[in-house]
Amino acid sequence: MKIFKNIFLSLLASLLFVTASADEGMWLPLQIKQMQGKITTLGGKLSPEDIYSINNSSIKDAIVQFGTFCTAEVVSDKGLLFTNHHCGYDAIASLSTTQENHLDNGFWAKSFEEELNVPGLTISFLVELVDVTDRVIVADDPEAEMWTVESEYSEQYGDNYKVTVSSMYSGSEYYLEVYKVYRDIRLVGTPPASVGKFGGDTDNWMWPRHTGDFSIFRVYAGEDNEPADFSTKNKPLKPRHFLPVSLKGAKEGMFSMTVGFPGSTERYIPSGAINYLLTNEYPDYVNLMGKKLKVMKADMDADESVRLALASDYASLANSHKYFKGVIERAGKTGLMKEKLALEKTFNAWAKETPEKNERYGTVVDDIKRSYEDSKVASKANTYLNMALFSTNLTAKNFTLWRLHTAMQSNPEDKSRWESLLTSISEGLTENYKGYEPNTDQKVFAELMEAMHNDLPIQQRPDFFNSKTFLKSKAKKGKSRFEVYAEKIYGKSMLADTTKLKKFLKKPSFKQLDKDPGMEILLDGIAMYRSIMAQTEMGNLQREESMKIYIEGLRKMRPDKLFFPDANFSMRMSFGQVEPYKADGKEFSYYTIGQEILEKEKPGDEEFSVPGGLHDLLMNKDYGQYANEKGELPVCFISSNDITGGNSGSPVIDGEGNLIGIAFDGNWESMVSDLIYEPEINRTISVDVRYVLFIIDKYAKCQRLIDELKFAN
Secondary structure, eight states, X not given: OHHHHHHOGGGXXXXXXXXXXXXXXXXXXXXXXXXXXXXXXXXOOOOHHHHOOSSSOOGGGGEEEETTTEEEEEOSTTOEEEEOHHHHHHHHHHTOOSSSOHHHHOEEOXXXXXXXXXXXXXXXXXXXXXXXXXHHHTSSSHHHHHHHHHHHHHHHHOTTEEEEEEEEGGGTEEEEEEEEEEOEEEEEEEOOHHHHTTTHHHHTTOSSOOOOOOEEEEEEEOTTSSOOOOOTTOEEOOOSOOOOBOSSOOOTTOEEEEEEOOOOOOTTOOHHHHHHIIIIIHHHHHHHHHHHHHHHHHHHHHOHHHHHHHHHHHHHHHHHHHHHHHHHHHHTTSSHHHHHHHHHHHHHHHHTTSHHHHHHHTTHHHHHHHHHHHTHHHHHHHHHHHHTGGGSHHHHTOHHHHHHHXXXXXXXXXXXXXXXXXXXXXXXXXXXXXXXXXXXXXHHHHHHHHHHHHHSOGGGSOGGGGXXXXXXXXXXXXXXXXXXXXXXXXXXXXXXXXXXXXXXXHSOOHHHHHHOHHHHHHHHHHHHHHHHHHHHHHHHHHHHHHHHHHHHHHHHHOTTSOOOXXXXXXXXXXXXXXXXXXXXXXXXXXXXXXXXXHHHOOTTOTTTOOOHHHHHHHHTTOOGGGOOTTSOOEEEEEEOOOOOTTOTTOEEEOTTSOEEEEEEEEOGGGTTTTTOOOTTTOOEEEEEHHHHHHIIIIXXXXXXXXXXXXXXX
16 A cells, blocks of 8 residues: 555545545544545444434434543433543542542442542533634634634523634634533442553553453433532433444444544644654653653552552553653654655645745745744753643642732732632632642652753753752752752742641732742743743744645645544544554454453553452353353454544444444554554554443443443344
8 A cells, every 4th residue: 555655646645634445534523414425435324413413412412521631422311421441530539548449449339329429520512513714714813703702602602511612724714612511420330440451551552452441420410401510419411312332342344433522633744843743842751751650650659548649640641651652663663754755745746836826835844844943942941841840730730829929919919809819729729739749749840850950951941940949959868959959849838738828828928929939930930931932932823824824735735635624622523444454564353352351361460460250250251141242252342443632432333323332542553643544554442332331230230330221232
């Protein structure tokens, strides 16, 4: 296939678009009608109205944005949700204690009354998607017009709704999204982490997988079925639509669809941008994340309470760390750069066909490359600012205190001007510092400040490195100067001590806040950020305009192709098939089975231990109705659906609209999929719904949940 592409360069322009053979595409709901032919070709029997309808119940009404970064699906007429274990991880960890350790032991509510409220967790249903391009694009100030549109729709819909206008195609189009937000969400069931995270970091992003990556929640509503704050009087939600569950499972070659909220892709950026990411930004991410993970892991291994407190943050960070490592490693083993360069060659040749095209598009590829090169130094400083300084809890949890500092400084005598901020900080203190471990954070701060100091040129460092506190910090008694410096800051700052902070909030003083050593660091960091933004503002605006022109040119070069916008957490549909793949000289089956869990089992190993009850079920091959036609227990499967982060928890739906799996990962060979889609190797990894039901039924013996589901066959 690649040889074919290299010979016929003119066909490379179709690389990023829909073709008969490729399954690439994270499609907007408003593009579904144009996808009907593809759905039918792949074996789907669903109509566009079945998938996305404003007036009638449709599949989109069963899909929710779970929290901020995940997806979930409604699977019963009582608001039951399936999502990933790693999506529910933070909620599960927050509800766990050393006495009731739901994270390690699992949790199964035997009644509605036993279901556990998760404070702060919300889910959002998409109500409608509106193309507002014509209104925004002609405005003198498009950004201000976006705010105006959002305000108008927010007033129309009311407090239970979230309204946002998103830019698509680098500012060529604008879409308004309206979501209904539910606030009473409860944990219903979760397998132990030894099931939900089986394989741990070793297996993460790898295929084959044997991970029961699922958890179960429920949406509650008020008496009127509308969103409401948590109350014991609330009732399970009556949804507009829910997904039936299929026991037929995934079969090779069958149609598969995902619906979810993918977060971020950069499929259209040219080679110059990719080269910058691979050689500059991503290596810095890997370096800084690795340092933080090392410190966290040591403290988590030493203390059970610390492990539970940091478990969610650690898992998320470890996932990102391996992702960026994988992109760097896999980029050189794919046709990524070669294909991008060939596409740019085709594009530049097209641009030179007429003087008009050459004037607008002739230099845009080089312009984008130059913009990255020109901002390299400032961008590195920005990376260290965000991934080092602002990744510590000392600063990350206290931007509201910076706002308070600003308000007090502007109006030192008018307490009414900043009274609301004091109230907000006080009321949110417990939630804000949930999972905060000051001793670990102090060690992380020391490690990352050493990296920031040593890796950045003097002129790019924040001012606190010139402070007396830092300059007088000297290595002693086996501690580095950065560890000594961290001890001083964390020992004195109210930003690192909730007791001191509570005392301050009762009797606030601008002088005390202004002189706080933690606040000084935060202020210096924000000043550094503003300086970087000033240095790069014009270049960033020019780059954004260049990307807009480049994508515009690509679309004009191939007017016969339907483009999808890069992912941005808006609802998207992806269409593919269940299928195996070949890579690096190996052939991979499309599914895994329960007996392979026993082959991987390592008793006592954090990543590969198997709970006793599950071990016995697998040994006895006691699979019940969840075995396939071969008598095997399906665990996971792969498909050619196009997904990315944010799709975690997305349903995998068969050609008739039934749930067959829950997407949770991509394969290692496709780590560069946020930059380019390669149909031969890009695969979505999903937990088979039959394994989910097996765990609920045979392992957890939670029959009430099985009874609540609707089976399609």
